[in-house]
Amino acid sequence: MIGVRDDTATMACPVCGDAFRAEGRQRFCSTGCRRQRGVRTAGRPSRRS
Numbered sequence: 598m599i600g601v602r603d604d605t606a607t608m609a610c611p612v613c614g615d616a617f618r619a620e621g622r623q624r625f626c627s628t629g630c631r632r633q634r635g636v637r638t639a640g641r642p643s644r645r646s
């Protein structure tokens with residue numbers, strides 16, 4: 598991979614393992630994966646759907 602010094606970096610999603618560009622503090626490829634991970638890690642979800 599090409600190392601680019603920028604705010605964005607390519608990383609693998611810890612949930613689905615798909616590669617994506619993480620912007621800022623983003624750790625997941627999509628909101629869906631973010632929520633799936635959050636359900637397991639977060640002790641107290643802020644809201645329910």
Ligand SMILES: [Zn+2]
Nearest residue numbers: 610613626630
């Ligand atoms: Zn994902």
